Amino acid sequence: MxxxxxxxxxxxxxxxxxxxxxxxxxxxxxxxxxxxxxxxxGETEFRYSRARQPQPKLGPWQAELERLLTVNEARSRRERLTLVRVYEALRGLGYEGGYDAVRRHARGWQASRSTAVAAAFVPLSFAPGEAYQFDWSHEVVLIGGTTVTVKVAHARLCHSRMLFVRAYPRETQEMVFDAHDRAFAFFRGACTRGIYDNMRTAVDAILVGRDRVYNRRFLRMCSHYLVEPVACSPASGWEKGQVENQVGLVRERFFTPRLRVRSYEELNALLLDRCVAHARASRHPEMRERTVWEAFETERPSLVPYAGRFDGFHAVTAAVSKTCLVRFDNNKYSVMASAVGRPVEIRAYADRIELRQDGRVVGEHRRVFGRDGTVFDPWHYVPVLARKPGALRNGAPFKDWLLPGALERIRRKLASASDGDRQMVEVLTAVLDDGLAAVEAACAEALRDGVHSADVILNILARRREPAPPVTVLTPDALRLRHAPLADCSRYDSLRGGL
Structure with missing residues (x-):
C-alpha cells in the first residue's frame, strides 16, 4: 500500500x-x-479496504457467535462477559478458529445493530431562580490526624452555576435538612424547583414515570422553603448533570491534595472559602463575559426569599436508663433525673441532640459521632446527689467538672472538710431553686467575708430571698399642710351641750 x-x-x-x-x-x-x-x-492518499473478509473457519459458526453476543448483551452490566470469555464459550462448542476473527465479527455485529446508537442528550437551559440540583459525594480527608471518609453535600444553582458544598459525618435526613438551610442562607434564597436523585432520605417509594412518594419530613422542608421537589429517573444521573459534574470538579480542585484539618468546622470554613474563590475566578460556561459570581449576583433577586431556618430534626423515641442515660446512634446522652422511668423523644439535629419529655426539654447536648461515647451534663445528676452525696467524689458525671469561679473555690476549700461532700451538695442543690447566678454571688460574698461553710451560703441566699422593706410614701408638695392644725377640745363640748 x-x-x-x-x-x-x-x-x-x-x-x-x-x-x-x-x-x-x-x-x-x-x-x-x-x-x-x-x-x-490526483489523489494525495490511497487506502486499501478489503471488499470481503474471508472467514473459512468462522463462517459456519457466525450464527452461534451472534446468539452468544445477543445473550451477553441482555445481561446486566456487572454480569456481562468480556469478548474473550465469549470466544472461550464458542471454543467450547467446537469452534477451532482464532480470536481475531471473532473480535472482527463482533465489532461489525455491534456496529450494524440499529439499537447501538451513541448516547445523545439535549442541552438544558434554566431561567434565573428556576431550579437547583442537589447530590452527595464521599471524600477522604485527614481530621485531627485520622483518615476519615466524609459525606459532602453539593448544591448548585442551575442558571448561574453557583456552587455550595458542606461536609458531614453522616448522610442522614437531619444532615440533608441542615445542608439545605445553610445553602439557602448562603444563596440568600431558594429556587422554585429542586432536582434530586431518588435518595432514601427524600423518596419513600418510586412509582410509574415521575410519580414519587416523598418522605413527609422532607416535604415539610420543601414547603417551608417554597420548593417543588423533582426526582430524576432511576440510574439517570444526566438529568442532574450539572451537580454530577460539580462532584468531579470539587474532588479535583478542593480535595486534591488530601486536606488536613483539625475539625469539621475548619473543613467547612475552608470549603466555603474555596466555593467563593472558584466562583469569582471561573467564567460562566454560557455567558462568557461574566464570571460565575457575577452571574450569581444577577440571579439573586430572582430567588425565592430565604424563609429562615427549618426545624430539621430526625425524631425517635428511646427509653431512659436508671443512670439517667439515653442511647442514640451508638452513643449515650444524659437527661434530667426527673425523666427516669418514662420514654423520651430524641430530636437529632446535624450538630446537637435535644431530648424532650411531655413537651419540655430534659436534656440538650452537642452531638458526637463514633461509637460507645457518653456525654454527661453534671447538673442532670444534682437531684440524685441530694440523696447520695458520696457520689460527688467518684461519680463519672462529675469528673473534670469545671464550675464557675466562686463555686469552684468553695468546692476546693470544702474538699478538706470531713463532711465537705455533704456541704457542697447542699450548695449545688440550691442552684436548682435559686439559680446559678444567685448561688455564685452568694459564694463570692461568703469568700469575701472569709468563710466557706454551706450554712453561711444558704443563709445569704435566704436573706436575699426575704421581701424588701416597704418603700416610704412621699407626700407631694401640693398636698402638704401649710399650717399645722391646733387642738380645740371645746368643739366636742359644744356637741355635748345638746344632751
Missing part, C-alpha cells in the same frame, strides 16, 4: 522537478503502474 510520503515524492518529482515516469521509477524503485496511478488520479 502506498504511504502518504511516497505519494508526495512522486507528485513533487514529476510536477516540480519535471522528471519522467521512467526516472521516477528508477529513483524510487516502484513500478510504472503505480506512478501512473498517482499522477492520473
Amino acid at each position: 502506498l504511504v502518504v510520503e511516497t505519494v508526495a515524492k512522486i507528485r513533487r518529482l514529476h510536477r516540480v522537478q519535471g522528471k519522467s515516469i521512467k526516472a521516477i521509477c528508477r529513483e524510487l524503485g516502484i513500478s510504472r503502474k503505480v506512478v501512473r496511478k498517482v499522477l492520473r488520479s
Whole structure:
C-alpha cells in the first residue's frame, strides 16, 4: 500500500522537478503502474479496504457467535462477559478458529445493530431562580490526624452555576435538612424547583414515570422553603448533570491534595472559602463575559426569599436508663433525673441532640459521632446527689467538672472538710431553686467575708430571698399642710351641750 510520503515524492518529482515516469521509477524503485496511478488520479492518499473478509473457519459458526453476543448483551452490566470469555464459550462448542476473527465479527455485529446508537442528550437551559440540583459525594480527608471518609453535600444553582458544598459525618435526613438551610442562607434564597436523585432520605417509594412518594419530613422542608421537589429517573444521573459534574470538579480542585484539618468546622470554613474563590475566578460556561459570581449576583433577586431556618430534626423515641442515660446512634446522652422511668423523644439535629419529655426539654447536648461515647451534663445528676452525696467524689458525671469561679473555690476549700461532700451538695442543690447566678454571688460574698461553710451560703441566699422593706410614701408638695392644725377640745363640748 502506498504511504502518504511516497505519494508526495512522486507528485513533487514529476510536477516540480519535471522528471519522467521512467526516472521516477528508477529513483524510487516502484513500478510504472503505480506512478501512473498517482499522477492520473490526483489523489494525495490511497487506502486499501478489503471488499470481503474471508472467514473459512468462522463462517459456519457466525450464527452461534451472534446468539452468544445477543445473550451477553441482555445481561446486566456487572454480569456481562468480556469478548474473550465469549470466544472461550464458542471454543467450547467446537469452534477451532482464532480470536481475531471473532473480535472482527463482533465489532461489525455491534456496529450494524440499529439499537447501538451513541448516547445523545439535549442541552438544558434554566431561567434565573428556576431550579437547583442537589447530590452527595464521599471524600477522604485527614481530621485531627485520622483518615476519615466524609459525606459532602453539593448544591448548585442551575442558571448561574453557583456552587455550595458542606461536609458531614453522616448522610442522614437531619444532615440533608441542615445542608439545605445553610445553602439557602448562603444563596440568600431558594429556587422554585429542586432536582434530586431518588435518595432514601427524600423518596419513600418510586412509582410509574415521575410519580414519587416523598418522605413527609422532607416535604415539610420543601414547603417551608417554597420548593417543588423533582426526582430524576432511576440510574439517570444526566438529568442532574450539572451537580454530577460539580462532584468531579470539587474532588479535583478542593480535595486534591488530601486536606488536613483539625475539625469539621475548619473543613467547612475552608470549603466555603474555596466555593467563593472558584466562583469569582471561573467564567460562566454560557455567558462568557461574566464570571460565575457575577452571574450569581444577577440571579439573586430572582430567588425565592430565604424563609429562615427549618426545624430539621430526625425524631425517635428511646427509653431512659436508671443512670439517667439515653442511647442514640451508638452513643449515650444524659437527661434530667426527673425523666427516669418514662420514654423520651430524641430530636437529632446535624450538630446537637435535644431530648424532650411531655413537651419540655430534659436534656440538650452537642452531638458526637463514633461509637460507645457518653456525654454527661453534671447538673442532670444534682437531684440524685441530694440523696447520695458520696457520689460527688467518684461519680463519672462529675469528673473534670469545671464550675464557675466562686463555686469552684468553695468546692476546693470544702474538699478538706470531713463532711465537705455533704456541704457542697447542699450548695449545688440550691442552684436548682435559686439559680446559678444567685448561688455564685452568694459564694463570692461568703469568700469575701472569709468563710466557706454551706450554712453561711444558704443563709445569704435566704436573706436575699426575704421581701424588701416597704418603700416610704412621699407626700407631694401640693398636698402638704401649710399650717399645722391646733387642738380645740371645746368643739366636742359644744356637741355635748345638746344632751
